[in-house]
Every structure is written in structure tokens, then in C-alpha cells.
Amino acid sequence: MSPCNVFYGTLVHSLSITELEIITNGVLVVDNGVIVHMERNVEDVDAYLQKNEIKDYNLHRLNASQFIVPGFVDTHAHAPQYVFTGSGMDMQLLEWLNTYVFPTETAFKNVEHADKAYTTAVSRFLRNGTTTCSWFATIHLEACQKLTDIIENLGQRAYIGKVNMDQNAPDFYIEETDASLKNTRTFVEYVQKKESKLLTPVVTPRFAITCSSRLMNGLSEIAKEYDVPIQTHLCENPDEIQFTCSLFPESKDYTAIYDDHNLLGEKSYMAHCVHMTDDEIKMLADRKTGISHCANSNFSLHSGVCDVRRFMESGVKVGLGTDVAGGFAPSMLDAIRSTFFASKTIKVLKRDGMLKGGDDYVPLSPAELLYLATMGGAKVLGLQDTIGNFEKGKAFDALWVDLENDGGVDLMGMESPYQKVQKFLFNGSDKNLLHVYVQGRRVAGAASA
Ligand SMILES: [Zn+2]
Missing domain, CATH: 2.30.40.10 (Urease, subunit C, domain 1)
Structure with missing residues (x-):
């Protein structure tokens, strides 16, 4: 001993x-x-x-x-995107995805490249005090397994997701639906077989735009079968929301698209949630689904400013995310500061009548910011009894x-x-x-x- x-x-x-x-x-x-x-x-x-x-x-x-x-809990980051962090910050979401994200992530079919890039990214996050991180990887099974091995060696507590996308993606970076589901199963089993108390596989449809109904239904079945969490993006940017809703006209709003595919539940968490109706927030609360607030990313890609107090007051679990590389900083201290600015911005917009709500809005305090970066994130990931x-x-x-x-x-x-x-x-x-x-x-x- x-x-x-x-x-x-x-x-x-x-x-x-x-x-x-x-x-x-x-x-x-x-x-x-x-x-x-x-x-x-x-x-x-x-x-x-x-x-x-x-x-x-x-x-x-x-x-x-x-x-x-x-230790800090980052509830949303993209490991492969660390290689171009800080690039394309003059763009907005959909343009940035096509210009930087998809070409960069494609390179991760080369496992040697993945090895070097992932080692660098995870080491940097650990140095910055991120003891727990929920990662998006890429669509490539082997590189996802490599990321898992690297995280295991470096000792981070992590949720790791193989990204799924079978539609509305470039020809060079897309999967067949059946292969996407099969590789997800293989990946989940690969992580679970390690029997590590630090590593959790997470089912990761990129977002509704790049996922067919059949894929989303299949993924929710996998999450249920293996009892693993689900992470994705929700209501990040006005153009994205409009395009998404046009693809799934039978669902009443963006949040309902995920609900209609059984992707919302106690073990699910959604990144961003910047533009949400009261009904959508209520649906998250009813399903006990948490959110990852990524203020740096929301400013950098000018997606919008999320009023997280609105979610907290509605009983929705809230954690913070860096969203590297939509957010340029691989640091939860930065996430705390960006969240602080977002909260002050909401305060000013309400005071000046540009947002409804009046002048009695209370911005987040330093105590609340530290809570969101630690305990808040732990709750979003279902780790409140562990960390x-x-x-x-x-x-x-x-x-x-x-x-x-x-x-x-x-x-x-x-x-x-x-x-x-x-x-x-x-x-x-x-x-x-x-x-x-x-x-x-x-x-x-x-x-x-
Ligand atoms: Zn993201």
C-alpha cells in the first residue's frame, strides 16, 4: 500500500x-x-x-x-480542432465549418497525425487544469481509439465521442449510415473494455444537419443498449437553426428534432443552446438534459449571447465548455472569463431595453462562475457523486x-x-x-x- x-x-x-x-x-x-x-x-x-x-x-x-x-470540467471541446485554434475567427459557423473544420478533421484518418495532434491537445488541456473533458473526436474509428489510448496514458478523466455524420457533409468527410452505426458500437465497446473509471464513451451525432433520421434513431438505440451518454450541438446560430428545421419539418422545433429521435434524456447534454424558446428550455428541463455554455465560441463565431441564468432558473443543468476551436482558448479560466462577459452583456442589453427583462437582472458572480466550471460541469456529465x-x-x-x-x-x-x-x-x-x-x-x- x-x-x-x-x-x-x-x-x-x-x-x-x-x-x-x-x-x-x-x-x-x-x-x-x-x-x-x-x-x-x-x-x-x-x-x-x-x-x-x-x-x-x-x-x-x-x-x-x-x-x-x-479541477476544471470542460463539457465541450473538439480534440482535432486544436490544431487550427485561433484560425477563421472572422467567419460564422457554417462558413467556418466548411473552410476549416471539415478539411482539418479529414486528416485524422491518418493515425500518425492523430497521435501527434491529440497528444498535444490533451497535454495542453491538462496543463491548463482541465481534469475532466468531454471530447468530440472525428468520424475515424482508429483515430478515436488512438485518442482514447492517449487520454488513458496522460491520465485525464474524459468522455470521448466518435463523431457521426451521414448527410450534408463534403464527399471527403462523410460516412455510410450502417458503417457509422457499426463503428460507433465498436468504439463504445473499445472504451468500455478498458474498464477504466476515468474513461466514458459518449454517443456523438455531430448535429442534426449532418445526421439522417435513421442514423439518429440508431444512435439513440446504441446509447440505451450500452447505457452511455449522448452529446451534440443545439441552437447555436440563426442560419444553422433555420437550415436544421427545414430538414426536419415534421418536428416542431430544433430541440424537438432530437426529442423525436429519443436523443434527449438525463444522460444527454447539448452544446450552446444560444437561441431557444421557453418551450425548448422547458423540454430540456423535463428531459433532465444539461447544456454546455460555450461563451468564447459564441462570441468568436458571433453566434449570439446565451443567457444561462434563464436555463438555471428553469432547472436545467449548466456547465461550461471551451468549444475549441470555435472558441479559441483551450482554458477553462478563459471559459470563466468569457462567461462573465456574456453575463454582463445580457445585463446591459436588458438594461438598455434591447432584450426583454428589465433592469433587475443579476449577472453571474465569481462564486457562480467557479461553480459552473467545476460542480456545474460535473452535474451535466452525471459525475456529481464523483467529482x-x-x-x-x-x-x-x-x-x-x-x-x-x-x-x-x-x-x-x-x-x-x-x-x-x-x-x-x-x-x-x-x-x-x-x-x-x-x-x-x-x-x-x-x-x-
Ligand atoms: Zn462544438
Whole structure:
């Protein structure tokens, strides 16, 4: 048996969307990747360990510029698109897909290319503190298996999806319906056979435009049969919505298209949801389907500004996504900041009468932003009992933050603990992440060891 790891110092985590708890003199005892003790206000850590008969341990003492926070959960990112991140940001969605996305993703039929690109992408996300990520890959089975192997080796907690598309796609990047379904089964079985507690296959129709009814029905059957989640895109951009609805005139709106194909449920989550009617939001709430709010992408491809508070107040689960490379930043700190700007934009539009709702709208607070990037994402992925905060029994997926590590933050000595957290959220960077842990294993970090 290897010794426990004991962390003693400031712990920061969300108890609920409105309750950010900052524990000074906190103790976390991690055994075999799991939090076995969490204690508040401990004056003497040695006495605490003795009292609890914890004998075999490594003690890590945090200093006053350091704290531990749950690892970030990115609920929506495209691994192959990392290779062209930042390109084509002058375009909007459908033009950008045809110009950059489809040609780039086609190259992933070459597994060697996939190996290099995916290793780079996943390493970068880990360095930025994304301990859990829900990935879209491409349509290519072998490259999807390669991505799974890479993530397993690098140690990230991940949901991994082989993308499906059998219509309205270029000749060089499209599948036959039967082959798409067969390869999806093979991929799901490939991931499940690993029996890894960190890896989950996710059924991934790209979006309704590129999926026939037969494909979507087949995919919902696969998700049910293997009991795996479903991810896709929904209501991202006005042109996309119009085109989508024209393809499925028998469904009453875009959200109903997925519902009519049995793709909405408790294990489903939808990226974007920028332009939704009250009826569509109610349908997501009724089906217990979550959303991934991707504010950087929504600004960058000028898709629109999503009012996530509207979803939260309707009882829809909300997490954050980078949507690399519709969003240009592979960082959840950026997702937090973009979400902050989106929320402030909604506030201004309502105040000035350009959106209905009046002047009493409350933008998201820093506590809410941190919740959405951790616990909110965990709930969207159905991982609320596994990660998201430091409750006893959860996995130790965490970031050891050091504000003195030249990561863009200057401490002046007068900051309250809450101000330190805010300085990290708004000015911090990967250099402030000394250690990044997934299930207790150190998988990245700015510290040399
Ligand atoms: Zn996306």
C-alpha cells in the first residue's frame, strides 16, 4: 500500500451554486485517489493525523499564497480542432465549418497525425487544469481509439465521442449510415473494455444537419443498449437553426428534432443552446438534459449571447465548455472569463431595453462562475457523486494553485481569501497551477516535480 497524501492549508470549493466555501486550515486526506477525510479549521495537523490514526502519509503544507480548488470540467471541446485554434475567427459557423473544420478533421484518418495532434491537445488541456473533458473526436474509428489510448496514458478523466455524420457533409468527410452505426458500437465497446473509471464513451451525432433520421434513431438505440451518454450541438446560430428545421419539418422545433429521435434524456447534454424558446428550455428541463455554455465560441463565431441564468432558473443543468476551436482558448479560466462577459452583456442589453427583462437582472458572480466550471460541469456529465468539490468519498481531481508563481497575479498582502480566489479566476494562468491531479495522480503542473 502506498502512503496517503495529506494536504493542509486553504481549500476552495462549491457547496452549491450560491455557496463558495473557503476553508483556511483545511485538511484533505487522499488515499488511493479518493478523499477519505475532509476537515475544516484544523489548528494542529499533526495532532489531527494522530487522533485519526493516520500513520503512513506524505504531508503537503500549503503556504499563504496557495490553495487547492477542484479541477476544471470542460463539457465541450473538439480534440482535432486544436490544431487550427485561433484560425477563421472572422467567419460564422457554417462558413467556418466548411473552410476549416471539415478539411482539418479529414486528416485524422491518418493515425500518425492523430497521435501527434491529440497528444498535444490533451497535454495542453491538462496543463491548463482541465481534469475532466468531454471530447468530440472525428468520424475515424482508429483515430478515436488512438485518442482514447492517449487520454488513458496522460491520465485525464474524459468522455470521448466518435463523431457521426451521414448527410450534408463534403464527399471527403462523410460516412455510410450502417458503417457509422457499426463503428460507433465498436468504439463504445473499445472504451468500455478498458474498464477504466476515468474513461466514458459518449454517443456523438455531430448535429442534426449532418445526421439522417435513421442514423439518429440508431444512435439513440446504441446509447440505451450500452447505457452511455449522448452529446451534440443545439441552437447555436440563426442560419444553422433555420437550415436544421427545414430538414426536419415534421418536428416542431430544433430541440424537438432530437426529442423525436429519443436523443434527449438525463444522460444527454447539448452544446450552446444560444437561441431557444421557453418551450425548448422547458423540454430540456423535463428531459433532465444539461447544456454546455460555450461563451468564447459564441462570441468568436458571433453566434449570439446565451443567457444561462434563464436555463438555471428553469432547472436545467449548466456547465461550461471551451468549444475549441470555435472558441479559441483551450482554458477553462478563459471559459470563466468569457462567461462573465456574456453575463454582463445580457445585463446591459436588458438594461438598455434591447432584450426583454428589465433592469433587475443579476449577472453571474465569481462564486457562480467557479461553480459552473467545476460542480456545474460535473452535474451535466452525471459525475456529481464523483467529482466537483471536496466531499468525503469523491475522487481527488484538484488544482494546487500558487499565486506567487509568476502566473500573472500580484499579491499585495492585503487580499482576503476570497480576493485571492478572484485574482486567480481573472488574472491567473497555467503557471499558477503547481500540480494538477486526477484521481490522486499528478498529471501536469508548473512545478518541476
Ligand atoms: Zn462544438
